[in-house]
Amino acid sequence: MFGWEFPPHILGGLGTASYGLTKGMWECGDMDITFVIPKPHGDEEKGFAHIVGASQIPIAWRDVNREYVENRIGHVMDPEFYYQLRSNIYADFNYMRTNDLGCIEFSGRYPDNLLEEINNYSICAGVIARSIDFDIIHSHDWLTYPAGIHAKQVTGKPLVIHVHATDFDRSRGNVNPTVFNIERDGMLHADHIITVSNLTRRTVIEKYGIDPAKVTTVHNAVEPLSEELLNVQANKPKEKVVTFLGRITMQKGPEYFVEAAAKVLKNNHNVRFVMAGSGDMMDKMIALAAERGIADRFHFPGFQKGKQVYEMLKASDVYIMPSVSEPFGISPLEAMQMGVPSIISKQSGCAEILDNVIKTDYWDIDAMADAIYSIVTYPAMYNQLREDGLAEVNQITWDKAGAKVIAIYKQVMNR
Amino acid sequence: MKAICFYFQIHQPFRLKRYRFFDIGNDHYYYDDFANDDIITRIAQRSYIPAAESLLRMIDESKGKFRCAISITGIALEQCEQYVPEFIDVLKKLADTGKVEFLAETYAHSLASLADPEEFALQVKAHDEKINALFGVKPKVLRNTELIYCDDLAPQIAQMGYKGVITEGAKHILGWKSPNYVYSSASAPKLKMLLKNSKLSDDIAFRFSNPEWESYPLTADKYIGWIADTPADEQIVNLFLNLETFGEMQSRETGIFQFLEALPRFAAEKGIDFWTPSEAVAKLKPVDSLSVLHPISWADEARDTTAWLGNKLQNEAFQKLYSVAERVRLCDDRRIKQDWNYLQASDHFFYMSTKHLDDGAVHSHFSPYETPFQAFTNYMNVLADFIVRVEEQYPLSIENEELNALLTTIRNQSREIAELTKEVESMRKNVEHYNEERKLREAVKEEAPAAKKAAPKAKKAKAAEVKTEAECTPAEPAAPKKRCCRKKKEA
Structure with a gap:
């Protein structure tokens, strides 16, 4: 090989x-x-x-x-x-x-x-x-x-x-x-x-x-996660956390995430958004968040590696991957392993095999905002996605x- | 002596439009008019109307020997009135033959029986009234939403005055027993139970046009033969079907209408009668009592209530909905009442099912949503807006009991005010009368003093009025106060 x-x-x-x-x-x-x-x-x-x-x-x-x-x-x-x-x-x-x-x-x-x-x-x-x-x-x-x-x-x-x-x-x-x-x-x-x-x-x-x-x-x-990673400690803020993890590039559709965040924050101020990663569109995204007036709730912690990724996931309530075109996209599966409900774009390959996630079109920021709102607002939605998602992802083995x-x-x- | 008891169900929910969370508090119209119009019109044209006309012909040709029952939900009736009134006319014709029985059921096709007995009773009553108003008949047999039934419900149903109840012949309840008898309820012995014969009903509903089925093609001759071949002492075969089986689930091209219309002729040859549910209940004695500890229904493989309340999403939505039930009953805003009915339809919960395989296929076939999660999100957003509106009527800070007490006080007060106003008026009249008399007398005698006596009395009445207002003000935040004032103005 x-x-x-x-x-x-x-x-x-x-x-x-x-x-x-x-x-x-x-x-x-x-x-x-x-x-x-x-x-x-x-x-x-x-x-x-x-x-x-x-x-x-x-x-x-x-x-x-x-x-x-x-x-x-x-x-x-x-x-x-x-x-x-x-x-x-x-x-x-x-x-x-x-x-x-x-x-x-x-x-x-x-x-x-x-x-x-x-x-x-x-x-x-x-x-x-x-x-x-x-x-x-x-x-x-x-x-x-x-x-x-x-x-x-x-x-x-x-x-x-x-x-x-x-x-x-x-x-x-x-x-x-x-x-x-x-x-x-x-x-x-x-x-x-x-x-x-x-x-x-x-x-x-x-x-x-x-x-x-x-x-x-x-x-x-996905590889099953080790006990150590599953039990990482993370400081959870009192607000709900919505996380984007990945390269901040055109392919990953970060701007749709920012726009959806702006929509959610208009009605619900109890949410924080995190865009972790680096890439050529990062500066543009920081500017966009500022332009939408949500910079106080929208965070850019930079590139995360190793254990940090799992700490980040542990602290999250929603994982989002609005990729414009994603051949597969393994990260939502990892989020599901950590028990984080995921929202993925229909244009990602993993959407073909996952049921217990929310799928939206990458450009449909209304639907994305709605899905974020729904998971952070309705505990039943969160728990259903979390538990069934975990069971589902454990069946997807190499x-x-x-x-x-x-x-x-x-x-x-x-x- | 054998009989077939046919009952056809008609129901369509008001489907919700795509309702985003930012619509909460801004947009109070929840329904997808286009889809609702489109679906009910299509199904009525393809199925309901031709099927009802078939039934008319069957009654006519068999000279009244063919009988059946129809159950149509209140919200389906509302949709028909709105979009396909011609179907109501056909139903009226059926009612006029006297051979078609209309069953009682919940107005909103709701699951209220599982959560809120009071709501359940109110809805059944509302439905009875609607049926009576349209068709001039009073239902005697109850068909609860989706044939849901359990022992806990039976006493209430009996107490509401129904002679019989229709439910599923679930295998896990019957065991070795046959559904082809009348049973009595274990918890309310006077209430008789008619159990659906699942095998024979599903032969028509699901297998009729399946070429892989060993009995394909199914003819009326063969079908009646099966019924005639059941053991001689089994007296009744209950065939409970959705009316849309004819023309929609089984398309016209499969020959389903011809099959239906041929049934009475072959039945007559074999000496099989047709009875309505209330005839069956009146004519047959129960062979045994049947106990149903956990609710059963006619849906899904499990024949329980997991089709609507099987996962966390469904239970959460269901509990949220009925948490405001009491509030809604207290208020008298017509639009709230209407939305309350539409939102209770069991279909909304059906769409949220996360079942897989065969059951899952049925759920997604009917669902206007792509996924159960979308169904949940949309419904919860609508419900959130609805709850906001209910709260606007009566703030949440007041307990239901307290609110009830306050409302009673307000009602009593307005009655009191009305009485006092009457008194004041009569006093004014007295005073006027007195003044006139006095003038007359003055004109005659030119005396003065008597007028002063009446004035303080009128003042006293006014003081009482002011006092009642003061009483209700401190405890009452915005809305009730307004009503109080309005009432006073009216008074």
């Missing part, structure tokens, strides 16, 4: 989904998974998959002794494996900027030279594809499609790509042609395409012109998604 993010060092939903799916497939049994990420930190969970960092894959020969390798990268990679990889270097990449081990450095994030990193990543993919034995290639999201294609060309093994999002979701339609081409190239080369929702599936078919027969939806799931992916593998390999 090729992926870009892996917990605990994640920047968005991609890492969580890759991790959950891999673990779910491992739980189904009889799977030997190698997961390639750009830059491991050594604290990743390793029990269920062999984690390989592209930044430890040599692409240029360096004569280094075992002790040295052990010292340099022993915490993330077995030196034996390093030598095995080294003997599979397939071309002279000495012209590239490599380090003392003949490896390329990766940021593992989304830097400005992202396209260069993607290219480097696929060079490394060529090495690893030659070094290990496997039956199928699985690429997570567009960043790793070129690597997947490369591995397929080297080995002739079938390629499955996993579309966690498309550029149509990220840009509200103004696609970046380079990204579009990488995505489409991946889809055309893939033997099968897995999408995280029917919404994404339609985008892939309609916008990228892919044969519907080779596109299958496997909805995401091993079910994993089983579906394995079925797709079998189908692809038997072809």
